[in-house]
Amino acid sequence: MxxxxxxxxxxxxxxxxxxxxxxxxxxxxxxxxxxxxxxxxxxxxxxxxTGWSTRLIHGGLRYLEYFEFNLVRESLKEREILLKIAPHLVKPIQMTIPLYAGGARSYWEIQAGMVLYDLLSFDKTLPNHRMLPAPKMRQLFRAVNAEGLKGAAQYYDSQVAYAxxxxxxxxxxxxxxxxxxxxxxxxxxxxxxxxxxxxxxxxxxxxxxxxxxxxxxxxxxxxxxxxxxxxxxxxxxxxxxxxxxxxxxxGGTKGSHILVDSFPGAPDTALYAEAQADGRPYFIVPWLNRYLIGTTDRYYDGDLDRVKADNEEIDYLIAETNRIIPTAQLSREDVKFTYAGIRPLPYAKEGTKPSSVxxxxxxxxxxxxxxxxxxxxxxxxxxxxxxxxxxxxxxxxxxxGEPIVPCTTATTPLPGAIAPNDPRIVRAIIDWEKTLSPTRIAHLFTLYGARAMEVLDIVKQDRELAEPIVPHLPDIKAQIVYAVEREMAHTLVDLCHHRTTLALQDNYGLDAIAQILPCLEKYCHWDLETRDRAVANYHAYLQAHNLPDYDYQATHLRR
The missing domain is CATH 3.50.50.60 (FAD/NAD(P)-binding domain)
Incomplete structure (x- = not known):
């Protein structure tokens, strides 16, 4: 309370x-x-x-073309800090930029940008970039459109899968x-x-x-x-x-994303491509066994509490993905989830291109x-x-009017900070081998870091809490109790969208709710009225933020 x-x-x-x-x-x-x-x-x-971003911790490579060198340097420095203070959440990811004849940015411009990017990240622990000639690019990414391909640039940034x-x-x-x-x-x-x-x-x-x-x-x-x-x-x-x-x-701009399952030709690492329709860069990013594709960049003056990807944006992202990877052949039926967020950018005069703000x-x-x-x-x-x-x-x-006390956040780890080779992880896998699979233990440490031990302590209270919420996903029922008791979760949206990513990974979270509700009743003492209200609010949230508007949505969702 x-x-x-x-x-x-x-x-x-x-x-x-x-x-x-x-x-x-x-x-x-x-x-x-x-x-x-x-x-x-x-x-x-x-x-x-925060949650509706592309889930990248990046230096902002494209900001170089607007000469925002200070912003790029600041971003690259902060990327390195986050890799150190939150290693369980922020992890390196390889990015590949396919380069085509007639593109808005030439091969040599991109190469110069990559050299500058490396210079601005002089204190990084991630590898430097490399340029790939066209034959090497075709060898590594056989499904990428080869027509007009001049080569590629590869570099590293970071991903925060659970933003x-x-x-x-x-x-x-x-x-x-x-x-x-x-x-x-x-x-x-x-x-x-x-x-x-x-x-x-x-x-x-x-x-x-x-x-x-x-x-x-x-x-x-x-x-x-x-x-x-x-x-x-x-x-x-x-x-x-x-x-x-x-x-x-x-003068905020809307950035929309779609989530799809793996598709023919899906890359093993992230692609950073240039959209043919408007020249805007966008990402195709592996994310929790799915692919996160985005983003758009359009001025938005609508209701800030009801932001969603519209049909035009969904079609744009599908078309651009199919163009860069012709074997993908994605359609609206392949879209498993959509979301959109508003970038809180400075107000710009009418006619200003969103990407230039x-x-x-x-x-x-x-x-x-x-x-x-x-x-x-x-x-x-x-x-x-x-x-x-x-x-x-x-x-x-x-x-x-006081002297500035020194800031310590650059060297103070977040509560869950833990190295991937920490012996506590191996010990937990051994200690819990009869109750939880190594995959589920590893997932808890990825999500909670060192605080995973607190989730496991809840399992000790009742082994029923070791049961999965959804059979094919690694989340367990103890996470629901932990979220309510220790992480200030108050709604099903909190539980399915923010404390876990169940909604984004499985049928908008609708299948998970059937398992979550009895757990909330038994362990968190949610009465029937509270549970019914939570379900109604959850459906309203999906309608306002995530469910696409196109006609087949009623049959697209499993009942």
Whole structure:
């Protein structure tokens, strides 16, 4: 049972609004430096843009053509840090760029870019790039379209298959350091006087009760709500009149993805290709025995709480995949899951090409708009969240007029950090060989890292919890109990989309729910009304975010 009343009894140094990866990182950094910190998120942690990314920790190779060298260097440095502080979640992945005659970027331009990419990542542990002549490329990737093929570039970046869990572990680290963290906690009002915010109203979305957080003389509010930054600013109150804090700051673009099973000619490693339709780079990435294909880049002005891949985007990704790998012959029936997220980019003037809008982040100080104790983050990438958080917390100290306490997040591992050859993994496989297969044990360590031992402790309470949720997937029932008891999961969406990836791997999670509900009743004491409401909310969520609109969806899903 969570205690919301604590936020009315506490004097906070730092209030963070928005629990995506950047807000989580800011709360963690602030708490680790000794600031009394509150983090509130209106949905679930990492449940928005963070989880709907391409799940890559990358340097941003294509940013070189826009001369954003500082952003690329920052991204490459942060990639290396994440490989060290979260080795169970962030892992190297090989990328291959097929190069064609008539492409927007020539063979020599790409080669020059790769050399610069290596120079900017001078402190990396990953291998340098290599250029492949056309015959070698055809030998290694026999299914890739050979017409006009000039060769390829190969290099390494990193993948975070469970991006949601990177966000969650960052939140858990903040909590361990003393932060108060609440998901399903929506900010509904920001009261202010002539020059500063003086109170924040927070609604518990699970009970609909509202609480007021006092904003002290030294309290700083950081708005890391991603695509919702402008909406949070619009909550500013001055007396009894609505007074939005400043003008529009965001001009978000939508990035959509599709998930498909392995197909004829599917590559063993990731492809980074150029779309023929618009010249935009996109990825075909192996992901948990499926392939993640994306992304698109289109301005979006719709409902931020109902974002989904549309039919045109789905067809675009299918067509481009079939073009680069002709044997794929993908169709809509092959699409197993779709999702879309909004990039919180700076507002750009009309006519600006979406891909040309800077991916560099902006720390917007609202002092010139009459709110001296508010900073909003515009932009920010999954890869650079730790660095962004460091800059934000440094800004908090400046606002407070205090010396900046050194940041330690670059060297402080996340709670689950564990090396792949750690002896604890082998010991767990041996100790549990009669109960759980090595595959399931390995999966727990991949998902939870060192915290997998805590999940196994739950299994000791009842061996029924060692049973799989879905027979062909490695997740076990103990993970459901652990998510509710230890990871602040409150809904079926949390359980199937964010604590696990059951929804993305098996029939939108609908088959898994049949096993999850009895588990929630028996071990987590969810009554019938709670379970029925959770199921209804889950179906509504799928309809709003993931289920495609095309006609065959009713028969496409197994019943």
């Amino acid at each position: 969570r205690d919301f009343s604590v936020i009315e009894r506490s004097d906070y140094d730092l209030i963070v609004i928005g629990g995506g990866i950047n807000g989580a990182g800011t709360a963690r950094d602030g708490a680790l430096r000794g600031l009394k910190t509150l983090l509130v998120e209106k949905g679930d942690f990492a449940g928005g843009t 949601e869990r990177l966000g969650l572990e960052t939140v858990l680290s903040a909590k361990q350091a003393g932060a108060d963290v609440f998901n399903y906690a929506a900010v509904t009002q920001i009261d202010r006087n002539t020059d500063r915010a003086i109170a924040v109203t927070v609604r518990d979305e699970l009970t609909q009760k509202e609480y007021t957080v006092a904003v002290g003389a030294q309290t700083v509010i950081v708005n890391t709500s991603g695509p919702w930054v402008d909406e949070v600013c619009a909550l500013g109150q001055k007396g009894k009149q609505n007074a939005p804090i400043g003008d529009r700051k965001l 800077t991916r560099a982040h902006i720390l917007h100080d609202h002092k010139d708009e009459g709110v001296n104790n508010l900073i909003s983050l515009i932009g920010g990438k999954l890869t650079t969240y730790r660095q962004v958080a460091e800059e934000l917390v440094n800004g908090v100290y400046r606002k407070r």
